[in-house]
Amino acid sequence: MDALLCGVDLGGTKLSVGLVEQDGRLVDKVVAYDHTRKAEAELVLQIRDLVRELLRRNRLDESALLGIGVGFAGHLRFKDGVVITSSNFPGLRIKNFPLRKAIQEHFRVPVAVDNDANAQGYAEHRFGAGAGYDTVIFLTLSTGIGAGLVLDGKLYRGMTGTAGEFGHTIVEPSSDLVCGCGNRGCLFALAAGQSLPQLVKKKLDRGLKTTLEIEDLRRIDGRRIKEAVDRGDELARAVVLECADYVGIGLYNLFQIFNPPVIVLGGGLINWGPLYLERIEKKFYSLAGDMLFDPIRIALSKLGPDAGVIGAAALVLEKP
């Protein structure tokens, strides 16, 4: 049997560890939900124990692994494998925590650590919707918005390792929607899951009717919006279409910058379905017009609900 990949998805809500074949198929996984409040040392031990558990119950030894890839929902200084920001992980308090080194200490096989959007983008290139393309722009539409840039066969990471923060590009500077980053009118503020409460509030202020429970706006998320749309909710529908228009502008901007053969959309919001996705495409094509000299594919992620783990695992396959 070929060596397996181990993927560790360090997300903001769950920590998933999976065994993945070299063609991207998930073999088995374990999940924990109590990781975000753990301090550094504890979190690293939890990861170690989850990997060991997974190996044990599959009757495997560490030597069955080609390596361990870790996808982290935050900024990393890539070359050093060091955490820069960790707003999703209140337990992480050590400045510049050397995440890769700390995990590596518990394993003999190589450990790679990267931002989760980069990891998923690379997985789409290796065995997802971007397979067969040398250049793949992956855009995740989720609680946040971010991109993974595979250019000419390689993950492009930039100076620090934070390239692809496409969610913070500004497309409506005079917007009254403010992002957690402090700026107005970045894609994150206009179209990310985390911004849905303020998007709903804005529509309420304009008098749109809704069946959403609006007593506590903070509880509004992508799933609730989807359910409301499905029951014919006018306001939820308007929110989905507005998000789609901004994502369409983002896609167009990515097209002008990268002229890629394929853009892959992933993240939970793609479950909003055709109302959302068709509007994104419509906006994109209306802007691109006759500037599309070659056809571009706009594809949906093929990695499914385990995209995080499979993405993390794919990092192991990256050549230095």
Add this chain to the structure above:
Amino acid sequence: MDALLCGVDLGGTKLSVGLVEQDGRLVDKVVAYDHTRKAEAELVLQIRDLVRELLRRNRLDESALLGIGVGFAGHLRFKDGVVITSSNFPGLRIKNFPLRKAIQEHFRVPVAVDNDANAQGYAEHRFGAGAGYDTVIFLTLSTGIGAGLVLDGKLYRGMTGTAGEFGHTIVEPSSDLVCGCGNRGCLFALAAGQSLPQLVKKKLDRGLKTTLEIEDLRRIDGRRIKEAVDRGDELARAVVLECADYVGIGLYNLFQIFNPPVIVLGGGLINWGPLYLERIEKKFYSLAGDMLFDPIRIALSKLGPDAGVIGAAALVLEKP
């Protein structure tokens, strides 16, 4: 003596051909202004004759050249060296004209053809303000706005060869400023030299006073705006600052996407000087805030008035 580079700058106003040393120093050049209305075959012969003239008066043979690089002010299908759009060259009417092949037929040394912004970006990386950096984002602020992307040591061109069309990224979708591309609120419409007439008109409509000659708005260009600013013109000053704010947003978007160590600004509008450049930086830093994990250099082009020719010549040095 080391072999020389020959650069051919096929611009919208002039055709310059230069001999350039391998460190980027210009040795000699010839310029023509009557090229844009020539048909394909004539234009190619004009290029051949200018190269020959330059060689002759420097007592050189073609074998003294390492190769010939051509920077073209329009869209090219890079791999084939074929012209896609040629709005700057009314004489070019043949669809998909194979520019590289047509020029190559007249020379034994290799001929490389690329978009002018790519060429200049590569030259900044090889021997300009981006020397010593593996990744250089070059942004030209001129009649148009465009980028040349040198990523991890290589020019990134995308699928067709039209990557880096950063001027057409949209940053103000509800703007009333429309670009030649048909879209509203792209950087080109908001801040390029070609858009100055409509920017001036907008300020006039808002009642700003000016000493500019506004009988024929089409004559308003970067130079006239600069002269007006220098004599204390309120409207011209407002135009410069507004352009700078949008370029600052563009720079910030480039930073979030590429996380580059350096962004090089070039093109004629940088001659607007400190009023413009300091405002661009101010906008950039106010947006980047605490998201700048490593310092980024914002530098001005070092290639000077012959950036076009030197850029074209640099293409010869590119490894396949």
